[in-house]
Amino acid sequence: MRNLLHIVAATMILSALALGSTACGDDSCYDNGSSLPLATFYLGGTQQTISGLTIKGIGVPGDSLLADSSSLSEVYLPLRATTTSTSFALSRWVTTGASRLCIRDTLTIDYQPIEYFHSLECGAMFNFDVSQVCHTTHGIDSVVLLNNPITNVTTPSIRIYFAQ
DSSP states (O other): OHHHHHHHHHHHHHHHHHHHHHHSOOOSTTSSOSOOOEEEEEETTEEOOEEEEEEEEESOSSOOEEEEEEEESEEEOOOOTTSSEEEEEEEEEEEETTEEEEEEEEEEEEEEEEEEEEETTTEEEEEEEEEEEEEOOSSEEEEEEOOSSBOSOOSOOEEEEEOO
């Protein structure tokens, strides 16, 4: 009888441990918990690190500085779920001959936010169905949208090609 109680107790403990370990599922929602488009930078047709790059959100309350005179090859551009358009100011310093110029561009992404229930662990989030991407052409040559809709997948969504 005593052995039977030990076996039942051990079985209950092992069952509780097994249930506890499977309840915490790992479905990679923490890699990129929000649907942020990852923008990569290109110069001369190849992905490059762009020096002296400053990126700010336009019309965003509070601090909207994403990069300040940084050297970047990619950046996450947060989109607001409460609007259907988000704009960013991109500035970079370029040396031409003996002078140094600040080239400023604006990148605007128009989209429709779509509520998406990911899982119990991750909860709900927004995906973004992009209708268009517009930009000025002072220093940006072109912009290519790679993924639509934008989800929490960590692959690049946008390529920004800078003029030489």
